[in-house]
Structure formats: structure tokens, C-alpha cells
Amino acid sequence: KNEVEQSPQNLTAQEGEFITINCSYSVGISALHWLQQHPGGGIVSLFMLSSGKKKHGRLIATINIQEKHSSLHITASHPRDSAVYICAVYGGSQGNLIFGKGTKLSVKP
Amino acid sequence: NAGVTQTPKFRILKIGQSMTLQCTQDMNHNYMYWYRQDPGMGLKLIYYSVGAGITDKGEVPNGYNVSRSTTEDFPLRLELAAPSQTSVYFCASSYSKDGYEQYFGPGTRLTVT
Numbered sequence: 519k520n521e522v523e524q525s526p527q528n529l530t531a532q533e534g535e536f537i538t539i540n541c542s543y544s545v546g547i548s549a550l551h552w553l554q555q556h557p558g559g560g561i562v563s564l565f566m567l568s569s570g571k572k573k574h575g576r577l578i579a580t581i582n583i584q585e586k587h588s589s590l591h592i593t594a595s596h597p598r599d600s601a602v603y604i605c606a607v608y609g610g611s612q613g614n615l616i617f618g619k620g621t622k623l624s625v626k627p
Numbered sequence: 628n629a630g631v632t633q634t635p636k637f638r639i640l641k642i643g644q645s646m647t648l649q650c651t652q653d654m655n656h657n658y659m660y661w662y663r664q665d666p667g668m669g670l671k672l673i674y675y676s677v678g679a680g681i682t683d684k685g686e687v688p689n690g691y692n693v694s695r696s697t698t699e700d701f702p703l704r705l706e707l708a709a710p711s712q713t714s715v716y717f718c719a720s721s722y723s724k725d726g727y728e729q730y731f732g733p734g735t736r737l738t739v740t
Contacts, residue, residue, distance in 0.1 A: 522669065549726045561717060561731040568726070604669070608725050614660075614685065615729065617669035 521545050524605050524618035531625050537592040537599075539621045544586065545609025552579050552590050555602040555620065564590070564603075595625045628653050633718050633732035640708040640739045648703040648735050650718030658721045659701040660729065661685075661693065663714040670717065676701055677724075708739045 523542045531537055541550070552565045565572050565579040567588070572579050576595075581588040592599055605618040634649045652659065657678045662670040672685030676695040690712055692704040701720075705712060718732040 520669075551728070553731075559715065559734045559736075561719075561734075563728045563730070566726070566728055606670075610686075612683070612685070613725060614672050614675065615670075617671075619667060619669045 520618070521609055521616050522605055522607055522618040524603075524621050526621060527619065528622045529624070531595050531623070533596060533625055533627050535595050535625075537595050537623065537625075539590045539603050539605075539623070541588045541590070541605030541618055542586060543588075543605075543607045543609070543616075545607060545616065547583075547607040547609060549608060550581055550588050551606040551615065552588070553604040553606065555604060557601070561604070592623075595623075597625045597627050600624050630654065631718055631720055631730050631732035633716075633735050635735060636733065637736045638738070640705075640737065642708060642710065642739060644708050645704070645706050646708070646737075648705070648716055648718075648737075650701045650703065650732060651699050652701075652718075652720040652730070653699065654720060654722075654730065655698060656720035656722050656730075657698070658724055658727075659695065660719045660721075661691070661701070661703045662717045662719065663687065664717060664734075665714050673703065673716075705737075710739050713737060713739045 578591040602620040604620045606615045660675045661673040674693040676682045716735045719729040721727045721729045
């Protein structure tokens with residue numbers, strides 16, 4: 519079983535829809551990361567959170583430490599949100615980041 | 628600031644050839660990382676460094692070597708390239724480990740044939 523599981527693997531939405539991507543993890547963590555990888559390949563950090571909720575523009579990330587679960591929400595989705603969204607947590611024997619496989623989001627106009 | 632830069636962007640190697648992937652950061656970060664990303668898989672850690680002169684193996688180090696002679700540079704060496712090393716390689720850096728954002732380079736797409 520992977521230590522970081524994301525769902526869904528693929529997601530297609532119409533412009534304007536509310537989107538939720540989920541991340542469940544089995545390792546103990548102090549911080550969880552959400553990253554975005556655009557079709558060109560570059561990876562950027564969106565959020566880092568260890569409790570509660572963070573908001574940046576149309577993106578909202580929440581985490582429930584007790585349930586070992588985080589969600590990334592996108593409100594009023596737009597085609598430019600099309601990307602792979604990756605969840606990562608610190609864990610393992612060396613305490614390095616462990617990455618989920620990513621959720622590929624496609625937003626149609 | 629340029630952030631994290633990687634060269635080359637693309638490379639095709641023949642089996643058995645060697646090459647070095649370059650990574651430089653200008654943020655004075657102590658921590659640097661090399662990851663590989665295979666289709667449908669999460670990023671896997673190859674090697675990491677916590678400062679100049681200090682490196683350690685990650686999850687998938689076989690077939691690779693690293694060095695860290697300066698804070699800025701963290702090259703990844705592939706010796707005797709194999710088709711299994713066909714992947715996209717990302718370098719990243721962070722000020723510290725737990726609880727700090729990692730900054731990624733643009734990636735190097737490597738094909739070994």
C-alpha cells in the first residue's frame with residue numbers, strides 16, 4: 519500500500535465547476551504539501567499545511583490530522599487550472615518527502 | 628533570483644554512456660535533492676544533501692552518484708546509463724527539511740536507448 523494515496527487519478531471538469539482532490543496518508547507527518555505540475559513539466563509549491571485550512575485565491579487546502587486526510591479545492595475552475603496536482607508528506611526512515619502519484623486535472627472551456 | 632536551474636533540459640544517451648546533470652540554486656539553501664519522475668508514479672528521491680560536503684542516499688540511489696562541494700551546486704552523475712534510467716529528473720532545494728517549502732528546477736528529460 520502506498521504511503522500517500524490520491525484520488526481521483528484523473529479528473530475532467532467544465533469551466534466554473536468546484537473541484538476537490540483528496541489525499542490520504544499513512545505516515546505520521548508534521549507538514550503536508552500540495553504541489554502543481556503544469557503540462558510543461560515545472561513543479562511549484564501551492565500550500566504547506568500542518569493543521570486547519572489555507573486559502574490562496576481560488577485554491578483552498580484543508581487537513582485533518584486525526585483522519586490523516588487532506589483535500590485541495592478549486593473554486594470557479596478555469597482551463598488554466600489544468601495540471602497535475604501532487605500531495606506530499608514527510609515520512610519514512612529518513613524523514614524525506616513522500617509523494618503521491620498525482621491527480622491529473624483537465625478543465626474544459 | 629533565478630531559483631533552481633538545471634541543465635540540460637533534454638538529453639538522449641546510449642546504453643553505457645555517462646553524463647552529469649547539473650543543478651544550481653541561488654537561494655543559499657542548505658538542503659538539496661534529486662528526484663526522478665516516471666510516468667504514472669510519484670516522485671522518488673535519488674539523493675539528497677544537507678549542506679556542502681554532506682550527501683546521503685534516498686529511496687532509489689543505484690546507478691547514480693552525487694557530490695556537493697559548494698552550497699550552490701549539486702550535480703547528479705549517471706554512470707553506465709541503462710534504459711531503466713529513462714525518466715524526468717528534478718532537482719530541488721529548501722532552507723531546511725521538515726516544514727519548509729521545496730523549490731524545484733525545471734527538470735531534465737533523459738532518454739537512454
